[in-house]
Amino acid sequence: MMKIVEKQTRIVCIIMLKKLSQNTHVDKSEKKKEKKMGERKKKKQCTKFARVILASESEVRNKKLKKYFANVQIVPHTIDEEKFKVLEKKPEEVVLEIAKEKALSVLKDFREEMIIASDQILVCEKKIWSKPKTLEAAKKKLLFLKNKVHKLYSSIYVIHKQKFYFQQVKVASLFFEDLTQREIESYIKANQKTVLTTVGSYKIEENSKYNFLSILNGDIETILGFPIKDLVEKIKNEE
Numbered sequence: 001m002m003k004i005v006e007k008q009t010r011i012v013c014i015i016m017l018k019k020l021s022q023n024t025h026v027d028k029s030e031k032k033k034e035k036k037m038g039e040r041k042k043k044k045q046c047t048k049f050a051r052v053i054l055a056s057e058s059e060v061r062n063k064k065l066k067k068y069f070a071n072v073q074i075v076p077h078t079i080d081e082e083k084f085k086v087l088e089k090k091p092e093e094v095v096l097e098i099a100k101e102k103a104l105s106v107l108k109d110f111r112e113e114m115i116i117a118s119d120q121i122l123v124c125e126k127k128i129w130s131k132p133k134t135l136e137a138a139k140k141k142l143l144f145l146k147n148k149v150h151k152l153y154s155s156i157y158v159i160h161k162q163k164f165y166f167q168q169v170k171v172a173s174l175f176f177e178d179l180t181q182r183e184i185e186s187y188i189k190a191n192q193k194t195v196l197t198t199v200g201s202y203k204i205e206e207n208s209k210y211n212f213l214s215i216l217n218g219d220i221e222t223i224l225g226f227p228i229k230d231l232v233e234k235i236k237n238e239e
Helices: 002-044 059-065 091-105 135-145 181-190 192-197 204-210 220-224 229-238
Strands: 052-054 072-074 114-124 127-129 148-160 163-176 213-217
Touching (some): 059 220, 091 148, 091 163, 135 148, 135 192, 148 220, 163 220, 204 213
Parallel strands (some): 052 072
Antiparallel strands (some): 163 213
16 A cells, blocks of 8 residues: 555656646746847847937837837927928928927937937928817818828938937828718717827828728828838948
């Protein structure tokens, strides 16, 4: 009887040791996976700059930057954008000037860092449209845009250690479908934050749901208002 018990005990111990060994192996595998993921993330991120200053409160731009830079600090710019939006200048000049002024407005506090600023304007029938301040203004804009082509001009301006580092303007063209007034009012009611915080009073990410836009030309980062792909490539080529 004792021999049987001892045998059973040995079997149980062997099973437990196998499970422990398997768990240890799994833990090591998981740690290896996490390490590799961390290394891939580091490789993807630009390591040349210890800290990057984003002269904007935009969560979209902040989230995008954090894909490429480990330390991003949001610092609100201090300029009045509207005073730069004049029809005497080309849209490309307007949107770049605004981005430049945003960057310069925070330069005094971050003289050794890289400062990234960006802007986006919407132009339709030679009129520059800004973010609406009221839901009624948003409705007026969307009613104006419907059944028309409009352009989104997106810029980026970068300063590093008080010197010019990079600039770019990209353009996208979109067609806004011929929605009824009731459809527009319904959209505004369901998306009040979006219509007041975006230059087009819409998000391209929602297009699959509402199907109110057709992209004629331009890439997604231009439509989102933050063209940084070429900046990232420039930095990586210099590292």
